[in-house]
Amino acid sequence: xxxxxxHTVIVGGGPGGLACATLLARQGKDVLVLERNSEIGPxxxxxxxxxxxxxxxxxDTLWERSFTRQHISSNWQHTVIQDDQAxxxxxxxxxxxxxxxxxxxxxxxxxxxxxxxxxxxxxxVQIRGGEEFGFxxxxxxxxxxxxxxxxxxxxxxxxxxxxNYQIAGDFPEMQWHxxxxxxxxxxxxxxxxxxxxxxxVYARRSTSKxxxxxxxxxxxxxxxxxxxxxxxxxxxxxxxxxxxxxFNNRFLVGDAAGLASGLTxxxxxxxxxxxxxxxxxxxxxxxxxxxxxxxxxxxQQHARILDLASGGKLTGKLVLEAMVFCLRIGxxxxxxxxxxxxxxx
Numbered sequence: 088x089x090x091x092x093x094h095t096v097i098v099g100g101g102p103g104g105l106a107c108a109t110l111l112a113r114q115g116k117d118v119l120v121l122e123r124n125s126e127i128g129p130x131x132x133x134x135x136x137x138x139x140x141x142x143x144x145x146x147d148t149l150w151e152r153s154f155t156r157q158h159i160s161s162n163w164q165h166t167v168i169q170d171d172q173a174x175x176x177x178x179x180x181x182x183x184x185x186x187x188x189x190x191x192x193x194x195x196x197x198x199x200x201x202x203x204x205x206x207x208x209x210x211x212v213q214i215r216g217g218e219e220f221g222f223x224x225x226x227x228x229x230x231x232x233x234x235x236x237x238x239x240x241x242x243x244x245x246x247x248x249x250x251n252y253q254i255a256g257d258f259p260e261m262q263w264h265x266x267x268x269x270x271x272x273x274x275x276x277x278x279x280x281x282x283x284x285x286x287x288v289y290a291r292r293s294t295s296k297x298x299x300x301x302x303x304x305x306x307x308x309x310x311x312x313x314x315x316x317x318x319x320x321x322x323x324x325x326x327x328x329x330x331x332x333x334f335n336n337r338f339l340v341g342d343a344a345g346l347a348s349g350l351t352x353x354x355x356x357x358x359x360x361x362x363x364x365x366x367x368x369x370x371x372x373x374x375x376x377x378x379x380x381x382x383x384x385x386x387q388q389h390a391r392i393l394d395l396a397s398g399g400k401l402t403g404k405l406v407l408e409a410m411v412f413c414l415r416i417g418x419x420x421x422x423x424x425x426x427x428x429x430x431x432x
Contacts, residue, residue, distance in 0.1 A: 090219045090220065090221050092223075093119040093221065094111070095107075095111055095118050095119070096121065096224075096226070097118065097228055098121050098227055099120075099227065099228035099343065100122030101184065101341065101358060102359045102362070103342075105190075105196075106358070106366075107340060107362035107363065107365050108120050108191045108194075108362075109196065111366045111369065112194035112196045120199070121199055121214060123202060124200060124201070125201050127184045127198065128182070128183065128184025130180045130181075130323070131249065131322060132180040133249070133276060133278045133285040134179060134180055135276075136175065136176050136353075136355050137353070138173050138175065139425070145186075149186060151176070151280040152176065152261075154175050154176070154177075155169055155172065156168065156169040156174070156260070157261055157421060161266070162267055162404060164412065166411060166415035168414060175425070177285075199214075202214045202215070203215040204229075204235075207235065207238045224337070225336065226339075227337070227339045228343055228358070230343060231323070231324045231342045232324065236339055236343050241330050241331070242328075245291070245327050245328035245345070245349060246291075246292040248291075248292045248300060248323075248324060249287060249323050249324075250288050250289075250297070250320050250321070251285055251322070252285070252286045252320055253284075253285055254284050254318075255283050256282075257279075258279035259279070260279070261276075261278055267404040267407060269306065271294045272291055272294060272396040274351075275287065288301075289325070292324070293397075297322060325342065327345055327347050327352075328345040332361060332379065333365070338365045340365050341362065344361060346382065346426075348389045348426050349389055350393045351425075353426050357382055357426045360378060360379075361379065364376045364378050364382075385426055386426070392406070
């Protein structure tokens with residue numbers, strides 16, 4: 088059987104890979120998405136997306152809930168940030184993935200599930216079973232443990248850990264809890280969805296062991312009236328170790344590039360934006376992405392704050408308390424903690 092060659096092969100069918108694929112296919116390019124799982128969409132994810140996501144052209148039916156108020160608590164403070172417009176929306180990761188996959192296929196993208204990539208050559212990839220696909224461009228959109236990134240020899244050191252429970256019930260408030268005694272430089276959250284809420288915790292892996300973090304989450308949740316020990320948690324690694332995104336005819340997007348926020352762990356929006364900007368760069372070799380420059384700048388700002396908060400127990404507490412205080416008095420806008428960017432006109 089002759090090897091099928093594509094203009095672009097994308098490894099990973101998450102939001103970043105599908106956003107990239109759709110834009111390329113709409114410009115007439117022959118695009119293949121290889122997804123290792125049996126279905127597109129499901130992933131361990133709290134589902135929070137910054138308000139900037141309203142510029143992505145998604146239908147309102149995708150949003151689970153929208154919040155104009157954010158409740159933020161720390162060891163010493165509590166504040167409520169509010170705006171006239173939605174600050175954060177929640178989305179079901181499965182529904183989002185299925186909608187993006189349908190949109191990509193309607194544009195002409197070929198998606199193959201259950202296709203674990205085993206080898207990557209100079210101009211081809213091989214999946215389990217031996218089938219090979221050729222490419223002119225390769226995009227790694229395969230998450231925090233990206234094979235594409237590893238085969239390019241790019242190390243990954245800065246990882247976060249997210250632990251999530253999806254709990255049935257009506258939860259009226261979106262909450263962030265920065266308790267340094269329990270979570271170090273991380274935080275616990277309550278992100279309401281339609282009939283459930285994501286309750287979880289995120290912290291840098293180098294400072295918080297997953298088992299200790301899980302116990303701290305159980306302790307904190309019990310104190311807020313949520314029994315989690317008898318339920319099954321889900322956990323995921325989150326890559327914030329950004330070391331570049333364009334490497335000749337190979338690209339990394341989203342978590343594969345390390346573009347998730349090291350401070351908050353949010354990565355859906357940055358994955359979609361980096362996927363779209365990768366497509367524009369592939370389509371026009373002279374394209375200079377100011378949007379990616381902004382995204383990277385915001386990512387670096389988050390990394391600096393996290394490094395300061397990781398400087399020791401007392402230092403970390405003071406840094407996070409100062410951040411909450413600045414949010415409370417309006418010196419720092421809440422959008423500064425989101426990975427959203429201002430789209431260039």
